Amino acid sequence: MNLVKTVLVALALALMHPLWAAETGTALKADEIKAEPFRDAGTVATLSAGDKVEILKKDGGWLRVKSASGSGWVRMLSIRKGAARKGSGEAAGLLGVASGRAGTGKVVATTGVRGLNEEELKSAKFDESELKLAESYATGRPEAQKFAAQGKLAARKFDYLPDAE
DSSP: OHHHHHHHHHHHHHHHHHHHHOEEEEESSOEEEESSSSTTSOEEEEEOTTOEEEEEEEETTEEEEEETTEEEEEEGGGEEESSOOSSSOHHHHHHHHHHSOTTSSOOOOOOOTTOOOHHHHHTOOOOHHHHHHHHTTOOOHHHHHHHHHHTTOOOOOOOOOOOOO
8 A cells, every 4th residue: 555655646746846847037127928929919917027937838939937916928038037136237137038148157149039050140141121121120219219118218328339440
């Protein structure tokens, strides 16, 4: 009988392992939790900067999360995996999200969510139609200011880098 109990307990623990293996994270900024991993999907809840989340799944540039305010999909760049760090600065936080190497002192280049490999980068060719498509997404100053106000962004002045010689 003890062997049967041991096997049942081991099986129960094995089935629960994915629950233990879930990653945790922290919201870097306020964002909407969506019903599906799409920008135009319905909003089911909201996150505030600093909210703790449990990361359940990844799909492209989206993370399925569970938080105190609800469960659903959030843009990957809105979440920092692991525990929040104090005093690391905004730029360090964004580099950590993009590269997965924050705090190591090692800079790692990233090519974005799609994950282009070296061979794809070497074989890339100029495509004027794709450039025009990208340029068609440009927005004007009033739209940009409205977007910034909605995200509670503040303008900051900075010196431009010197021209390359």
